[in-house]
Structure formats: structure tokens, C-alpha cells
Amino acid sequence: MIVGERHMKPASRTKSVGTKVTEAEYARLEACACEEGLSVSEWCRNVVLERTHGDRPTEAEQVTLAEILALRTILLNLHFAVARAETITADAMQTIIERADRDKVKKSMERLGLDNSGQGGKT
Numbered sequence: 001m002i003v004g005e006r007h008m009k010p011a012s013r014t015k016s017v018g019t020k021v022t023e024a025e026y027a028r029l030e031a032c033a034c035e036e037g038l039s040v041s042e043w044c045r046n047v048v049l050e051r052t053h054g055d056r057p058t059e060a061e062q063v064t065l066a067e068i069l070a071l072r073t074i075l076l077n078l079h080f081a082v083a084r085a086e087t088i089t090a091d092a093m094q095t096i097i098e099r100a101d102r103d104k105v106k107k108s109m110e111r112l113g114l115d116n117s118g119q120g121g122k123t
Helices: 023-035 040-053 059-083 090-112
Strands: none
Touching (some): 023 040
16 A cells, blocks of 8 residues: 555445345346356345446337347348349348347347346446
């Protein structure tokens, strides 16, 4: 420690928040906590406090972005094909749609700075 530098003592946790869950719900919480190497209590604290910051996108926002990115993928593929004077068959169109649907969640999570499980934070 440098002379004159003070370490700040972390704030003492004196308040408690609790809830009752079913066995199945607790197992899900335990699995999520285990994935991050945390106790259930620490994981729940992190999730609840993260939610209060308001910087995580809502599920509706995530779904909306995923759909917009899928539409963008479809539109760009069709535009590129038309620019090359190609004819789009029904099978080719279906392939484009399936690829856009398959990749949309991954792409939206990347754009939002979240890991693919939705548990990560913004980077």
C-alpha cells in the first residue's frame, strides 16, 4: 500500500431478500449458479442487482432484434441475388429463411454483448 492511500472497506450487507421456490425451480437456480461457479445465493444476488441497473435488454427487445436481424439477412441475400440477375427458387428461398432463423438469436446476442445463454453481461 502506498503511504496516504486508504483501502475502502466493502459495504456490509445487512439486509435480506428472500423467496420460496419449488424443488424444480431451485434445481434450475442451482444449475445456473453452478455454470458460473457461484453459490445459489451469490448468483441470485447478482441477477437481482443486475436487473436493477436496467441495462440488460428485455426479452421483448432481444426477440425484436433477433427478428430484425433475420429479416436483414433475408433482404440482403435476396438483394444480392437480384443484383446478380439470379432467379430465386422456392427451395433457395426456404434455405435463406432457415439460415436466417437458425442464426438470428446468436447474432442478436452478439450485437447486445451477451453470451449465447443470455447469462453474460454487456462487454
